[in-house]
Amino acid sequence: MNKQWFKVIAGVLSLAIVLVACGSAKEEKKSAGEGQQKEELPMVELVWNFPLSAIPQDLDSVQEAVNKITKEKINATVKLKAHTFADYNQKMNTVVASGESYDIAWTANWNWDYLQNQSKGAFLELDDLLNSYAPDLLKSMPEFVWDAAKIQGKIYGIPNYQTVTKREGFIIQKRFADKYNLDVNSIKKFEDIEPFLKQIKESESADIVPFLNDKYGRFNIMPQSLGLEAITANNIIGVDLKNPETPINLYETEQYKHYLDTMRDWYTKGYVNENAATLKNKNDIIQTGNAAVQFHNVLKPGGEIEAKAANGGNDVIYVPLTEPYASTGTVITTMQAINKNSKNAERAMMFINLLNTDKELYNTISFGVEGKHYTKVSDNVIQVNKDAGYAPNAGWVFGNTFNGYLVEGMDPAVLEETKKANESATKSPLMGFKFDSTPVMAEIANLATVIDQYLPALETGTWDPNEKLKEFQDKLKQAGTDKVMAELAKQIEAWKQTK
Template sequence: MKKQWLKLFAGVISFVLVLTACGGAKEEQKAAEGNQNEELPPVELVWNFPLSAIPQDLATVQEAVNKITKEKINATVKLQAHTFADYNQKMNTIVASGEKYDVAWVANWNWDYLQNQSKGAFLELDDLIQQNAPDLLKSMPDFVWDAAKIQSKIYAIPNYQTVTKKEGFVIQKRFADKYKLDVSTIKKFEDIEPFLKQIKEGEAPDVVPFLNDKTGRFSLMYQSQGLEAITNVVGVELQNPDKPINLLETQQYKHYLDVMRDWYTKGYINENAATLKNKNDIIKTGNAAVQFHNVLKPGGEVEAKAANGGNDVIYVPITDAYASTGTVITTMQSISKNSKNPERAMMFINLLNTDKELYNTISYGVEGKHYKKVSDNVVQINKDGGYAPNANWVFGNTFNAYLVEGMDPSVMEQTKKENESATKSPLMGFKFDNTPVMAEIANLATVIDEHLPGLDTGTVDPNTNLKVFQDKLKLAGIDKVIDEMAKQIEAWKQTK
């Protein structure tokens, strides 16, 4: 009996020693992490990013963000939000003036990634990632990183989300129900016209049947037209991806213009489309019945509802999911070449992509004030809380996000499945280096700014204005851009 008691006592002591050792190891690890943070001198980072509107209570969220970043990387972050409509101009001004910033959102459709990298605006990030954000590499598939590279180097971190596009209509459900819209009849963008006629006759003048703005919708319809853009005016037909063409000289573009002109003259398109800078000014009022979009992502109807004044919407896709270099680099974070704290900036981007607490704070705000939790991973947004950016894809890895109440719980799995199964572009990974034709690109931009808003919105007659536009594009040097792109595609193919 005594021997058994001694054995039991010895076992208990051993168990206690094991627990003590484990606890000590955890404490040592915690202390080491704390010491590492203490070894970092305090810094302030400045982060520029765009939103539909500047949130009223951004200051509260900044304070909450800084509690996290101060503890994790001994840094505070100044959140500089701009509107999407102003972002390109604001960032160009910031860079030109030498104003201090560390991190900035960049894309291929707003404050252009390739163009600004060619100007030397961004730091090369490969070494910074390896040294300060090793978890970041594992958080996204290889093809996402490949799409982000420019001449084999990374200059911006993709915000991993849906990396496909699917074109189609965003339609307010109340109107679809009221006019008994049969979505099965909509196979092409023109097929929506009978519904627009019903909206015009039944809801005017308060409701816009088809919302358009100065950028037009043709650039959102490339896939359904059998096209892929490489710059804003030069791309390829998918059936002949080796031969770049002027997208604005195609039959598809002429057909689009004819339809838009017809819709505009019938009153289906908002009269101010050619001068409308920020379409969200109309969308948020709930007065846009139909919109055309090229990213009808799984679960996106919940975000679209919030953007449309709280009105339910339905998605009506006219294409399948498609992935290209352009669909990956639609939302990214870069580090300024003039940042005084590039290592800490990279640590911050790493947190945005791997730290759920930080990511959900910047995406949804402060719990109890800006949102409340319905369950562990589902939140209900407080519309009157002063912070509802409705744009978690701007901030980081969306797979770390809470689900918004009403969103399908399987949306993350659906998105990953679409990412993996989407049709891949024949030019996946190709990026056009516009350095040899920068003067022509600048000239083309001037011509486009002058003529495209009127044409693409149907405001002016293409029969009298399209030829003038196309002639000016030729004078601006579009053929030289096409020739340069053809050379680069051929050289790129040799490396495959």
């Protein structure tokens, strides 16, 4: 009897030991899968390309600080390859064409185009990697943000979650607004700013630019305030928001003619910088503090602090002309993509996941090294040392801005206001639609050539539109606007059937 009981007890204990061992093994596997324990990962170096207004002098020390974090968490180092916004498109085209090795690259719908580069096969499909290595990242953004990032149902770029709306209007240096008693409530449309520009031109020194423009013009960032939405690259084809299903040539609209006439008038009166048609990087003037008025399409909550830093430390005020508006284009303005030929795609996704979920890493790449590049005022508020060699002032380039410190002077309510704007913004009737330009690539290329030839001088007021606009429109038509519009109409109709 005792022997029988002994056998039973021994059997139960053996089973318990097996179950515990199995459970431990499962937990260990689960832990390795969720945490990607660094001891299980071989050391790799990732290469990350991204643009900034200017290349920071002390980028090396920030790279060192970033790598201290990434070594600990994913057993990887990251080579930070910063380029200027003005050079980024050309630089990255060269990188891809030459087969130069890289793992991650910033992309957007306005610089090194997300859709075009995906269609060329530059980017890796990310759905599986997101599910496996970044489930928290997937949960961190609203569904419509991910919908906007999808191309034919697949994700090829990770949006840097920030304000995903646009709000068009003026950025005005406060010193001039105060000096001339500017009534901001009187400014309801673009041309209403002219009396203020006249005062600045007549009263300020010659180095002050009343209205800053550059070779890219301002029409491409003011469609909403004109009742339009651009769909294709180069702002050529879009829709009137009163009839969003019918594509039109935006350069043949009354709104475009009105913009050109206004800009020509301002240019001849000396309100616009004389070098506008050849100015490649407007930040060269902005950082001097000499730009009195600018037009921008992302007047985000709390953005005045960033704009102050960009404007040579001069306080600015926002004068919006529109309410927050969200579209596919407002979401895909800043993204990270993984090179289709990356040898370390899984680790690259782990890094992007950290950029968007790890506050220490995000704030290091955004603000630099504590005690050197910035000083903490409180737990979540910092003071930036702009003379320390690292003040990129571009957290939106790197990752989820809601993880960032507040810069001293910024309203603590900004983050909640931004989230509220994201959620409550008017959504485009074409939200989620993306134009596949592959069937008309030749026409798009020809149109780009025409635009490069005419747009800088036309949109800065350097050329008289009465002499050159018709010629520009004719050249666009010859280059293929009708074919592009027909293809866009076809794709919008097909997209509607899937909704």
